[in-house]
Amino acid sequence: MNQLERIKELHRLFHAGAIPTLASHEVNPGHPKESRENYLYFTLPPCLNFQRSSPAMWKSALATWEDPETNYLFYPEQVVATPLEKVRADLLKHKLSLQPNKHTQIWTKISATLHERFADDPREVLKGGKMDAQKVLNLLQVTHKDHFPYLRGPKMANYWLYILTQYTDAKFANMGFISIIPDTHVAQCSVKLGLVDPSASPETIALAWRNLLSGSGIDPVDMHPVLWNWSRNDFRPKV
Numbered sequence: 001m002n003q004l005e006r007i008k009e010l011h012r013l014f015h016a017g018a019i020p021t022l023a024s025h026e027v028n029p030g031h032p033k034e035s036r037e038n039y040l041y042f043t044l045p046p047c048l049n050f051q052r053s054s055p056a057m058w059k060s061a062l063a064t065w066e067d068p069e070t071n072y073l074f075y076p077e078q079v080v081a082t083p084l085e086k087v088r089a090d091l092l093k094h095k096l097s098l099q100p101n102k103h104t105q106i107w108t109k110i111s112a113t114l115h116e117r118f119a120d121d122p123r124e125v126l127k128g129g130k131m132d133a134q135k136v137l138n139l140l141q142v143t144h145k146d147h148f149p150y151l152r153g154p155k156m157a158n159y160w161l162y163i164l165t166q167y168t169d170a171k172f173a174n175m176g177f178i179s180i181i182p183d184t185h186v187a188q189c190s191v192k193l194g195l196v197d198p199s200a201s202p203e204t205i206a207l208a209w210r211n212l213l214s215g216s217g218i219d220p221v222d223m224h225p226v227l228w229n230w231s232r233n234d235f236r237p238k239v
Contacts, residue, residue: 063094064093136161
């Protein structure tokens with residue numbers, strides 16, 4: 001069985017239920033998928049999801065949302081009208097922010113970008129990219145690269161589009177341009193499957209998956225939940 005055949009078998013086993021699916025850590029308030037609130041919830045917290053535990057970040061995001069005193073943080077029009085020191089303190093309250101200066105700067109900058117350029121609504125960003133994954137990534141990383149700190153990064157930009165496909169009603173053309181997210185689990189699986197060596201960079205891992213899956217009918221991002229759960233299940237079943 002060659003590499004692509006092994007990948008396809010792993011994909012099949014996952015969707016057949018042969019790989020246990022562990023609880024999702026993107027806990028959320030359960031907004032209607034199409035709502036502005038839902039898109040805001042899955043846009044702003046990911047901007048702070050670096051160098052920390054992702055499950056802990058999402059728990060903090062939910063606590064911040066559910067607290068009437070901090071809920072305003074999810075509305076760009078309210079963030080830009082609030083004194084910076086209050087925003088900083090409220091981001092820290094439930095540990096949504098762990099870096100008082102950097103995290104506050106990122107949150108307020110992206111809130112201001114959404115307020116000033118996209119009618120306080122992440123859906124307008126997607127419309128600006130014509131709901132085309134390649135064009136949305138270009139909008140984040142080239143056209144408006146100075147206005148989306150951290151969200152524009154190669155890992156987070158792709159993660160953002162991925163979670164939008166999972167938790168909102170967003171449907172993108174050119175899904176193949178959404179890279180696999182080369183986190184620890186994906187990296188371990190990539191080595192286990194012989195796609196890369198242990199020293200491979202995140203960019204090398206993402207490129208290896210794009211090249212391997214080109215023309216296969218499987219988009220790289222489709223493999224993210226497969227690999228994440230396979231890694232967490234100690235690489236069982238074997239392929």
